[in-house]
Amino acid sequence: RGGLHHRREFSHWGIPPHWTDAVGQKEWLSGCRSFGKAIWEVLGEQRNPDIVFEHPGEATIPTSIFVCEAGGMVVICAGTTGYSASVDLRYHWVRQKRLQGSHGSNDEQAAAYNQLVVNGKIDPCVGKVYAFEDIGKAHADMEAGKTVFGNRVVLVGAPEIGLGRN
Structure with missing residues (x-):
């Protein structure tokens, strides 16, 4: 089953608010959850992806990490929106998620x-x-x-x- 949701349908992209900003975090998490629900619509079931291929980089990697299944992996294969990323590390160690770089080939x-x-x-x-x-x-x-x-x-x-x- 395949599908498409354009990321412009969502407004939470970019660097997430600092973890001490409760209001900003609540708003950002709401955007991530909406995006996650859109993924479920495409999949036809309430299941997060085990592997997320991350191409844009800076603008989307915090969300990719959030929507990836616990124990899953985000594969970084480019950085078309930028190379610097700020992420909430709690999603890595609490939910045991992995980041993996891939250039396709040496x-x-x-x-x-x-x-x-x-x-x-x-x-x-x-x-x-x-x-x-x-x-x-x-x-x-x-x-x-x-x-x-x-x-x-x-x-x-x-x-x-x-x-x-x-």
Whole structure:
């Protein structure tokens, strides 16, 4: 089961209020819980994700840590909104959550993957290309289970195929 909720539907993002700010903490937690309920809607059950893949970084990691299941893991794979994060550490030790960094591959592994393509062992076939403005449609197509042969890609910073950002 898949789904999509745009984070702009919620307003609690960013650095959470200091733990001594009871009013601010209450408001922030309310936003986190609303986001958590949206996740439950997508999942179709009241269950938090065991693994959260964290891409934006600074603006969203406090919430990712909050919504991750007790004993679960937040995998940090980028920091598109920033690299500095302030988090409430109580959610780590009380609920035994883990943070794990992942870059996808190291230089040696990336070179080996590329060699597999060169040797014809794998075919990184692109089956469907979406304009950046159609990213919602890309998610909707995946949610609906629309099958494509190959990978789906979204053009970021390029008006058409073959014109990447320099």
